[in-house]
Amino acid sequence: MMCMREHGGECCDMRGLLGFLILFILSKKPMHGQEIANELAKRRGEKPSPGTIYPALKSLKDLGFLSEEKEGKTITYGLSPKGERALEIAKKRFTRTFLGIIT
Template sequence: MKSKYACDMRGMLSFHMLWLLARKSMHGEEIAQEIGKRRGGKPAAGTIYPALKDLKNKNLIKGQKKGKIIIYSLTPEGRKTVKYALEYFCRCFGDIFKNR
């Protein structure tokens, strides 16, 4: 169940997915669970899988089928992209967290 305090982070989903995959390879449900822990509500499969497809089409991630599941990981281009995105995010929002 989505928390009433869940943050609507439209536009951040791809960034969040890339960041998670930079930490370790995961399957789609695992990605959804990790995002859910952090934002207060797990995104639906209808949100996660189209986003994964888009990242795959952009050559930022790749999928390897293991049985019935697909394990996603970053491509070299995906690693460059997440590094740049993290630097950009910190430049834009880093000062928000300094005095917490």
């Protein structure tokens, strides 16, 4: 049914770009999981569930894109050098693909 959601008026649910968004958000400022989820909520309009955000962070970590610092119960994530390079490449692709859409 493609990306069209809800009562016929909306499309574009950003599916598949969660990891990209997280990299971008972390490039602005290191954050822990809940802060990232809140930032995503601001952008997407809906807060991702724990079952979304933590596996996503794990994937990015497994790819070597994140640095982390544990303190008590919170883990603050940032971009590793590899993560920064990946973000730059992804931004180029994103920009080329969606050129002209954001006016």
